Amino acid sequence: MSLTIGVDVGGTKVAAGVVDDQGRILEKLRRPTPSTNPELTAGVIAEVTNLLKAKYADVSAVGLGAAGFVDETRSVVLFAANLAWRDEPLKQKVEKLTGLPVVVENDANAMAWGEYRFGAGRGEEHVVCVTLGTGIGGGIIVDGRLYRGRHGIGAELGHVRVVPDGRRCGCGNRGCWEQYASGNALSHEARDLARVEPGRAARMMELSGGTVEITGLAVSQAAHEGDPAALECFDTVADWAGQGLADLTATLDPALFIIGGGLSAVADLFLDRMTKVYTESVTGRGHRGIAEIRIAELGADAGIVGAADLARQQ
Amino acid sequence: MSLTIGVDVGGTKVAAGVVDDQGRILEKLRRPTPSTNPELTAGVIAEVTNLLKAKYADVSAVGLGAAGFVDETRSVVLFAANLAWRDEPLKQKVEKLTGLPVVVENDANAMAWGEYRFGAGRGEEHVVCVTLGTGIGGGIIVDGRLYRGRHGIGAELGHVRVVPDGRRCGCGNRGCWEQYASGNALSHEARDLARVEPGRAARMMELSGGTVEITGLAVSQAAHEGDPAALECFDTVADWAGQGLADLTATLDPALFIIGGGLSAVADLFLDRMTKVYTESVTGRGHRGIAEIRIAELGADAGIVGAADLARQQ
Amino acid sequence: MSLTIGVDVGGTKVAAGVVDDQGRILEKLRRPTPSTNPELTAGVIAEVTNLLKAKYADVSAVGLGAAGFVDETRSVVLFAANLAWRDEPLKQKVEKLTGLPVVVENDANAMAWGEYRFGAGRGEEHVVCVTLGTGIGGGIIVDGRLYRGRHGIGAELGHVRVVPDGRRCGCGNRGCWEQYASGNALSHEARDLARVEPGRAARMMELSGGTVEITGLAVSQAAHEGDPAALECFDTVADWAGQGLADLTATLDPALFIIGGGLSAVADLFLDRMTKVYTESVTGRGHRGIAEIRIAELGADAGIVGAADLARQQ
Amino acid sequence: MSLTIGVDVGGTKVAAGVVDDQGRILEKLRRPTPSTNPELTAGVIAEVTNLLKAKYADVSAVGLGAAGFVDETRSVVLFAANLAWRDEPLKQKVEKLTGLPVVVENDANAMAWGEYRFGAGRGEEHVVCVTLGTGIGGGIIVDGRLYRGRHGIGAELGHVRVVPDGRRCGCGNRGCWEQYASGNALSHEARDLARVEPGRAARMMELSGGTVEITGLAVSQAAHEGDPAALECFDTVADWAGQGLADLTATLDPALFIIGGGLSAVADLFLDRMTKVYTESVTGRGHRGIAEIRIAELGADAGIVGAADLARQQ
Ligand SMILES: [Zn+2]
Ligand SMILES: [Zn+2]
Ligand SMILES: [Zn+2]
Ligand SMILES: [Zn+2]
Structure with missing residues (x-):
């Protein structure tokens, strides 16, 4: 069974979960967001990802939902009102820290996709x-x-x-x-x-x-x-x-x-x-x-x- | 060479043209719109189409751009502010009168498509x-x-x-x-x-x-x-x-x-x-x-x- | 019995009347307003006034209601949107042409006073x-x-x-x-x-x-x-x-x-x-x-x- | 020399002063307003008035500026947003408690009058x-x-x-x-x-x-x-x-x-x-x-x- 990790990165907390291909969350972790420091924020995202990856060997990729503008290559957070990100290469940083392929997406887009696939929008x-x-x-x-x-x-x-x-x-x-x-x-x-x-x-x-x-x-x-x-x-x-x-x-x-x-x-x-x-x-x-x-x-x-x-x- | 006919049906005039696959108009015809009578309007559309078809044997289909709401099957004009159409089965009528396959589209959508394909939007x-x-x-x-x-x-x-x-x-x-x-x-x-x-x-x-x-x-x-x-x-x-x-x-x-x-x-x-x-x-x-x-x-x-x-x- | 003349000077007509102290109009006259020419307008006001004065010997004063801004001395029309008056010394001109004492007032003020004294405002x-x-x-x-x-x-x-x-x-x-x-x-x-x-x-x-x-x-x-x-x-x-x-x-x-x-x-x-x-x-x-x-x-x-x-x- | 007392009654404080006919304040007193109780408010007004009257024998009348609607007889506070007055017979109450003639006025009106008489409006x-x-x-x-x-x-x-x-x-x-x-x-x-x-x-x-x-x-x-x-x-x-x-x-x-x-x-x-x-x-x-x-x-x-x-x- 293929698993992926989803991470919701908001201004106050980072919430991550291991998710199967039916949209079920197998386990969740949560940390406060060190919102004034981009380096630390990437570190916290990597930390929760690595903890979950250590426990679920099947994890093949990471999706990040970030509260901000995400560029069209789904790699860089251009701007975030409530975090210190300005042209932040989040995909690259988290891939380096976790060894997993990463996709970055706007948080509201990620929510919409979740509801479309497994929630009210099926x-x-x-x-x-x-x-x-x-x-x-x-x-x-x-x-x-x-x-x-x-x-x-x-x-x-x-x-x-x-x-x-x-x-x-x-x-x-x-x-x-x-x-x-x-x-x-x-x-x-x-x-x-x-x-x-x-x-x-x-x-x-x-x-x-x-x-x-x-x-x-x-x-x-x-x-x-x-x-x-x-x-x-x-x-x-x-x-x-x-x-x-x-x-x-x-x-x-x-x-x-x-x-x-x-x-x-x-x-x-x-x-x-x-x-x-x-x-x-x-x-x-x-x-x-x-x-x-x-x-x-x-x-x-x-x-x-x-x-x-x-x-x-x- | 494949040709199709495009017809722009507005509140005051019906304009039709034979168009090649590079977006070039080979010939155009124009008629006033009998806007208060749906039957006559379909008749005028068929008339100009048949005139053009008689001259260009290669014509394989007709596209109608109509000033109104067009249903999702691209067949019926649901409502038009400046014409007498209410749930008008335009595709069916014109196909019957011309023997050609017909696609109905909102006129602004048709214009947008034209510009996208052959005009400012290429x-x-x-x-x-x-x-x-x-x-x-x-x-x-x-x-x-x-x-x-x-x-x-x-x-x-x-x-x-x-x-x-x-x-x-x-x-x-x-x-x-x-x-x-x-x-x-x-x-x-x-x-x-x-x-x-x-x-x-x-x-x-x-x-x-x-x-x-x-x-x-x-x-x-x-x-x-x-x-x-x-x-x-x-x-x-x-x-x-x-x-x-x-x-x-x-x-x-x-x-x-x-x-x-x-x-x-x-x-x-x-x-x-x-x-x-x-x-x-x-x-x-x-x-x-x-x-x-x-x-x-x-x-x-x-x-x-x-x-x-x-x-x-x- | 004391009589006075009231003149309503609008953008299209000059209407004058002899009025008694009970607010009754004894006789009325009306002329078109030569609105583009201040001199002519003063002339028309004087003309109707003199006609009425000739007929009613008791007339002792003239009140003019003019569509415009009237100065605080009630003598000069400072500005009128629909007439050619700009700092027009209307009181002086009409007094000279009629020999009667003149009071100038804004037309809406004159109407209000009429209603207050003899109409709905008594x-x-x-x-x-x-x-x-x-x-x-x-x-x-x-x-x-x-x-x-x-x-x-x-x-x-x-x-x-x-x-x-x-x-x-x-x-x-x-x-x-x-x-x-x-x-x-x-x-x-x-x-x-x-x-x-x-x-x-x-x-x-x-x-x-x-x-x-x-x-x-x-x-x-x-x-x-x-x-x-x-x-x-x-x-x-x-x-x-x-x-x-x-x-x-x-x-x-x-x-x-x-x-x-x-x-x-x-x-x-x-x-x-x-x-x-x-x-x-x-x-x-x-x-x-x-x-x-x-x-x-x-x-x-x-x-x-x-x-x-x-x-x-x- | 004639003296009168002016009292400014607001939602939070009662301020009173003895004033001469040149608008000079000879002495002032201030109390908190017991704003939820009309009876107590009248009492406080009377208290400061009587204290001042005891000291200045020449005081001949009292003016109250009250934050509210005052009736046309200048006697009753009809309504006050920040006090408990509803149809409050303030003149009558304060006259009874002080033995002086009382005039009630809206507070902003009183201020305007003060400025007109002795301040920026002279x-x-x-x-x-x-x-x-x-x-x-x-x-x-x-x-x-x-x-x-x-x-x-x-x-x-x-x-x-x-x-x-x-x-x-x-x-x-x-x-x-x-x-x-x-x-x-x-x-x-x-x-x-x-x-x-x-x-x-x-x-x-x-x-x-x-x-x-x-x-x-x-x-x-x-x-x-x-x-x-x-x-x-x-x-x-x-x-x-x-x-x-x-x-x-x-x-x-x-x-x-x-x-x-x-x-x-x-x-x-x-x-x-x-x-x-x-x-x-x-x-x-x-x-x-x-x-x-x-x-x-x-x-x-x-x-x-x-x-x-x-x-x-x-
Ligand atoms: Zn905004
Ligand atoms: Zn609209
Ligand atoms: Zn205006
Ligand atoms: Zn308001």
Whole structure:
């Protein structure tokens, strides 16, 4: 049986797993990311890989899902907002440290591939995966292949502008979708509410330790308790999310949207409304087929499973 | 030598041509579109096809580029804004009337394919073609194949929302890109200007027969004369066009944008500014490659050439 | 019995009347405005004044309501968008030509004063008059006196910005209230609709001679017939009008709004909705009194009556 | 010599002073506001008043400047956002507890009156005072009299809508001016920046104890040090402030704007830019006089001085 290792490299942790050809994870390891030092980060990736390789002799390749722009040769991380990578030759470094062939991929692309192959996307050939986490990541499957674009930087869906002169975004632009429809957008809504109507936001503030710095978790918990202000925050985010899916449909006309990321764990709080807004906003509605919307199935493992499978397919 | 016929079916005219495998048009025919009657429209398409077939014995297939939504089997026009088609089995009708195999394709897709194969897109594998005409059409080439989406309705780029609660669009939504960056958008700008500052818009009004219903042609001519108000209208459209290309880059990361449609004939009036805005707006700029922007080369023939070639490849 | 003459000087006509101290018009005269020539315009004003004076010996003064900025001494028209006046010493010229004392006032101020004294505003001391004509004019009564501001140019209510980067305005700015809530705004809405959904706008186009240059009259007539698209245009204008009244209430807290101008003749088509939006938008609603909204009573005569009464009070 | 007492009643403190007829404060007292209990608040006001009255036998009246809506009889606080007052008969209570005649006024009105009588507004008759504090308060002087509106709630300038569907406001509406041009708006800008570009906001975060909850003080200090991000936040607020003054000029055409409130202490950081934007945005600029802009002179004492003087004039 052929095995590969998938590694999900985020700003705070490195998570690795040995994965078989059915997408099953046999064993997982996790380490904090030494995010300010590229050399140490490559070292940690190699360390967990070598530990797993020592235990599973069949391991034949490594797939790395990295939070950043990855070049079109799938070798170099060009830029990462939350790590110190700038033109980092990650494939070369990790191959040298592990002796295994390495494929580097954007983390949201790896997640999308994992869901497409073994999760919510099985059986579809035109899939757009939207991960609603702190920001918004994206992955596009066209005719059963991962769409990477000319320079390897396709599907940066969170940075499509949806509001001219809108909210600032970490990418340096204003009005990006992820400022309106992500987990951060959810707490942004809640904090804006709390600053001007602290009475209405009382429960969310209480759940956030008494400050106006309301967390996404606090909004979710309050919403589950039925707090009207928290539900209103979710409604606003759902509206922006649904409109964004409609815009993606105008461009990509997929068969399926998969909604992943941290917010997908509380899909009960926004899925219905998002789907309704989507359905009512697609251009040409009534004269055309539209996409199905499903929640991701692999949870936090999607990146590991996807990266491992991409390494196998190399 | 193998020949195919390409037919471009628009709201006002049907243009057909015999095309060889190098994309050369051997002969062209043109008829007005009987746009309110689907039966007559199919009849006109068959008529020009049969005339050409009678003269060129080698013709082996017909490609139709139609202004509307085409289903994923490339047979049925689901809906057309400017023609009377609703679930029109165009392939079947024209095959019956001509005895030739028929492929139906969206007209902007056909144009994109023509440019990709024989025009500005030769040699590139990730191309997005944007036709700036009365509205905005789009065609996407991925890995050397025409991207059609799950239901055949991909690349409706003109109907991505760029302004919440923005200008009305013919698709029933508000704020669609084609309301800000097309030929119609150009005259919209000019008319808005003329209504409130007739003095500044005097030359454009003069060129439009003395009315505030300023045409795109009048704006172009005035701009070529150096009229400041006309140049201002072009600048506004260029800004929206460049921003839209930046947004498409976030999603699709193409190697190349091809700008076609009526506005491409006056590219000297907006290309530089559009390219500048594009370059300054792409997310991640400075850390990544961006797309080249070229003007279409085949002009009004792109649709015929592209449709004919798609029929050959079938 | 003391009589005065009021003259309403607009861009297309000069209308004069002899008015008694009860605001009754004894006789009226009307002439076209020679709008491109200040000298001729002063001449026409003097001509109608002298004709009336010859007939009514008791006339003691003249009030002129002029469409433009009038200086704080009520003597000079500083600027007029639709006439050729620039720093025009109108008081001096007309006094010389008629031998009567003259007071010059902004036309919307004169109308407001007419309504306050003899029309819809009788008995109130804090009145804001909003004239919804081609643009929006305003007049403010504070403690029973006409509010003129330091330079005589107060109550230019139509040029308060309500949309950042919004529609162009004839004043050179963007986003002014009169671009959203006037008679011109009404036809603007209708024309935008007609351009993208000609089918829905068919009745309004028919009533406008078959063009998309739909007139405000056509929208009104279609709306009275129940045409849904026309009613939608009125709803949009009503929403902007109501919000604007709410904003004026935050600043001025009047007892009464008087709605005049051409649109007030079809108040049945927007008054209820405008009032509802106003009531629901006033800051502090629920904890405070708000203004009453009434339709103007003097119609097109308000300017004559108001100007005449201002001349009497001098 | 006649003396009166002015009391400034805010959400956190009660500040009282004995004031002579030249606007000089002879002695001041300060207490924390028991803001959740109307009875105790009236008690504290009476306590400081009685202490001062015991020492200054000449005291003849009391003026209260209260942060809330005050009714047109200047007796009752209808509503206060930061205090527990709802239809609070403050005049009656304090008169009973002190034996002195009492006048109640909105706090921003009292400040405006103080500046008009003894501060930056001396000698002008058409003054608009804008206090840029946590929110925006306003006071209007017309013909040398305080403008109160029909219900006593005029000059709530902070709650004029400047952005449709804009930021939430504590008043329950969206897009109010005070969400864009106040001290809170300044920290709002800084926090939005810090969330997406923490690197650029590093100095402001450091000055705020290492959190993204950047205070207005931290922005000011960083700006004085030349921090580009802090200066950018001030520029944004200056632009909104200048545009708002231009809108007020369209309505009120004052001779003078007085800028007070906490932000006025750092006027060097925004006055030039605000004035430039104002000058370039006034409707009709070039054909009219515009207002002068001055910084308030009485600082935090303006409310005490103004309230005391209003009590004297009663
Ligand atoms: Zn972004
Ligand atoms: Zn559209
Ligand atoms: Zn204007
Ligand atoms: Zn507000």
